[in-house]
Amino acid sequence: MKLLVTGGAGFIGSAVIRLAVSKGHEVVNVDALTYAASLENVASVSKSPLYRFEKVDIRDRAALDRVFDAHQPDAVMHLAAESHVDRSIDGPADFVETNVNGTFNMLEAARKYWDAKGRPEGFRFLHISTDEVFGSLPADPEIKFTEETRYDPRSPYSASKAASDHLVRAWNETYGLPVLITNCSNNYGPFHFPEKLIPVVILKALAGEKLPIYGDGSNVRDWLYVEDHARALLLVVEAGKPGRSYNVGGNSERTNLELVRTLCAVLDELRPAAAPYADQITFVTDRPGHDARYAIDASRIRDELGWEPSVTLEDGLRQTVQWYLDNEDWWRPLLGRKGVGQRLGAKG
Numbered sequence: 001m002k003l004l005v006t007g008g009a010g011f012i013g014s015a016v017i018r019l020a021v022s023k024g025h026e027v028v029n030v031d032a033l034t035y036a037a038s039l040e041n042v043a044s045v046s047k048s049p050l051y052r053f054e055k056v057d058i059r060d061r062a063a064l065d066r067v068f069d070a071h072q073p074d075a076v077m078h079l080a081a082e083s084h085v086d087r088s089i090d091g092p093a094d095f096v097e098t099n100v101n102g103t104f105n106m107l108e109a110a111r112k113y114w115d116a117k118g119r120p121e122g123f124r125f126l127h128i129s130t131d132e133v134f135g136s137l138p139a140d141p142e143i144k145f146t147e148e149t150r151y152d153p154r155s156p157y158s159a160s161k162a163a164s165d166h167l168v169r170a171w172n173e174t175y176g177l178p179v180l181i182t183n184c185s186n187n188y189g190p191f192h193f194p195e196k197l198i199p200v201v202i203l204k205a206l207a208g209e210k211l212p213i214y215g216d217g218s219n220v221r222d223w224l225y226v227e228d229h230a231r232a233l234l235l236v237v238e239a240g241k242p243g244r245s246y247n248v249g250g251n252s253e254r255t256n257l258e259l260v261r262t263l264c265a266v267l268d269e270l271r272p273a274a275a276p277y278a279d280q281i282t283f284v285t286d287r288p289g290h291d292a293r294y295a296i297d298a299s300r301i302r303d304e305l306g307w308e309p310s311v312t313l314e315d316g317l318r319q320t321v322q323w324y325l326d327n328e329d330w331w332r333p334l335l336g337r338k339g340v341g342q343r344l345g346a347k348g
């Protein structure tokens with residue numbers, strides 16, 4: 001299959017590309033290379049004859065038309081987005097422009113291409129979205145997000161992703177474009193940009209700095225190893241039913257404080273310091289509108305497509321910490337990028 005992957009120089013998109021190329025798929029990586037991107041993420045496949053890169057911004061419709069025309073993909077996996085909630089609080093405009101208008105451009109470019117080819121039945125447009133579109137859950141462990149949960153986004157980031165999900169569904173209902181949507185929980189793993197909780201904690205711990213926990217650390221997230229997510233996305237594009245959405249989750253709910261304590265314990269073991277790393281934990285002003293709990297019911301993708309997470313949170317965190325210990329050459333230069341290491345989105 002020839003896949004057009006947007007956002008392939010980012011965290012999840014690059015995991016998708018590494019997996020797709022290893023399975024023999026041809027891939028065109030379409031990425032504008034924003035502050036969050038690194039072509040190092042795909043260095044392991046960049047010499048492959050199966051891989052192509054197009055430095056293109058999804059806000060540029062004419063450039064997208066050219067890319068579709070030049071590469072003639074069988075399917076689109078659309079991951080390009082502004083992805084950091086804290087940045088969306090300080091500067092929501094980029095989120096609307098890329099996540100909403102950019103997705104609109106992708107849909108229109110894909111529709112034009114698909115129409116011109118005679119509407120091939122096998123064509124797929126997979127939109128990669130988040131569980132954050134569903135809002136916040138109460139503490140009751142029986143209650144989880146299903147594909148039928150009402151949309152209730154709370155942050156500029158999740159509102160922009162919800163808007164793009166609605167556009168994608170409308171392009172299926174109105175124009176018949178064979179779309180799919182996945183809504184996934186929090187990812188973690190190698191190549192995670194050092195502004196997100198897990199890499200921030202690992203790198204600040206190693207630097208002997210305070211480990212900032214928003215509020216009282218009781219917010220619950222469901223964590224999924226990024227390579228399990230990549231596997232789910234390839235499965236959905238290959239075997240998912242057009243018009244359908246699939247929730248993807250790790251079945252690994254933890255409070256932020258539990259997660260950070262676990263990371264500290266792994267670091268104590270792998271890189272012992274004079275004092276336990278947990279001594280560096282500090283509580284800071286909460287994120288405005290911080291959703292209390294996310295939890296995913298992933299039974300649809302399990303029952304219909306046979307997907308389940310394969311990496312436990314404990315194993316995945318250990319592998320991730322070891323990866324950051326082994327890959328300073330990757331993360332050190334990223335610490336100099338704009339806003340990295342600073343508290344963003346605190347004011348609301």
Ligand code: NAD
Nearest residue numbers: 007009010011012032033034036037057058080081186187
């Ligand atoms: P990321 O920030 O690591 O990567 C985003 C990539 O998109 C970057 O390479 C960036 O250069 C590119 N990009 C941004 N704006 C662009 C534009 N205008 N044109 C072209 N390229 C552009 O993000 P990620 O964490 O890999 O997330 C990928 C997708 O998965 C996003 O759509 C996100 O909403 C979704 N998602 C993420 C998570 C998570 O835990 N990280 C969970 C569920 C869903």
